[in-house]
Amino acid sequence: MTANIRDVAERAGVSVGTVSNVLNHNERVSPDAASRVRAAIADLGYVRNDAARQLRAGRSRTVGLVVLDVRNPFFTELARGAEREADRHGLSVLLANSDEDIARESRYLALFEQQRVRGILISPYQQAGARLRELRDRGIPSVLVDRRSEDELFSSVSVDDENGGYLAARHLLDIGRRRILYTGGPIDMRQIDDRRRGARRAVDETGAASLEILPARASQVEDGRAAGHEIASRPPSHRPDAVFCANDLVALGVLQSLASHGIRVPDDVALIGFDDIDFAAAAVVPLSSVRQPSLLMGETALRMLVAETDDGERPAEQVVFQPELVVRASTAG
Incomplete structure (x- = not known):
């Protein structure tokens, strides 16, 4: 007993x-x-029994964090930043992985509500505004991470993904590539589509250049391998001379597949990713990428959530970081 x-x-x-x-x-x-x-x-x-004590006090010391895909090192680093900032406030972070599944995301939100968390950080798969408004009305505020609040009813921490897509495509165009292929998915996810739109803007500014979209089921290494295999199966005259991937995991898969077919990066096909995860620099051909400040994003989001729980009348705040182009051997050959 x-x-x-x-x-x-x-x-x-x-x-x-x-x-x-x-x-x-x-x-x-x-x-x-x-x-x-x-x-x-x-x-x-x-x-x-801290849970009972917190219920009596009316203030939890835990924060929920829902990420799209815990396999992606970008979200791992973002969670690390949130956890580091939470520790400064005497809080703990409960990590949940929605796996890009709306039903799974909804179950985690319900669980966090049952646990009476102090607040929620969430990278929503689609639009979760209605559910987040319900939680806020019940005393559980939310901050969006890696996604800007379109109606600005919620605070958010994000990166200018469209500008990141522009930087990636502009770099490929500046090194003389003209047949660019963009791949990753799901293509209807806001971040993925924003990066595509940025790439489209750069291509439209340049004469005699084209942008092909190769949709993917998701943005994992295996999706990159499939895209690389599809590219390699084409006759050389029908292949792109550059590939921009929605994230670094896809780019690493493309790199593996192209290498297995004897297609040289960057000589035959230049390759660039997005996120600048640690594995990008460690690849056999070090990968050019668009860097997001993932650690800082997690810290900032947690800090904003604490401020909102301390002041329920605090207006929503939109923090948008600018991405940074990182050039390595996959485009610098």
């Missing part, structure tokens, strides 16, 4: 209030009483 605070008080020969003071305000208790309480806690194996 699990020991409770009354069992500790009885074992130590003190009141329940004294035990509570030892746990929360140790300076109010005499050294002798505090010593007896700590000994009783050790003997009984007592563990404080």
Whole structure:
């Protein structure tokens, strides 16, 4: 049977209030009483029920974080940033992976509501505004991460994905490539489509250049391999001379597939990704990429969420970071 605070008080020969003071305000208790309480806690194996205590206090010390795909190192680094900032505020982060599934995302939001989290950071798959408004009305605010709030009703931390797509395509055009292929998916995801639109803008500025869209089911390494195989199966005259991938995982898959077919990067096909994950620089052919400040994004989002929970009247804030082009061997040959 699990020991409770009354069992500790009885074992130590003190009141329940004294035990509570030892746990929360140790300076109010005499050294002798505090010593007896700590000994009783050790003997009984007592563990404080923080969940019940937080419910009584009306303030949780946990924050929920819902990411699109925990396999993507971008989201891992973003979570690390949120966790680092949470630690500064005495908070903990509960990580959930929606796996780009709306139903799964909804289940996690319901779970976080049941857990009475202090607030939620979320990278929504589609539009989750109605559900997030319900949670806010019930005292659980949200901050969007890696997605701008279109109606600006929620605070958000994002990167200018359209400008990132422009930087990637502009770089490929500047090194003389004219037949650019963009791949990754799902293509209806806001971030993926914004990067495509940025690439389209760069191509439209340039004469005698084209942009082909090769849709993918998702944006994982295996989707990149499939795209690379499709490109390699074409006659050389029908292949693109440059590939812009929706993220670095897709780009690494494309790189693997092209290499297995004897297609040289960047000599035959220049290749650029997005996110600048650690694996990009470590690839056999170091990968050019568009860098997002993932760690800073996580820290900023958590800081904004804490500010909103401290001030319920705080207006929504949209923080948009600018991406950075990182050039490596996959386009610099």
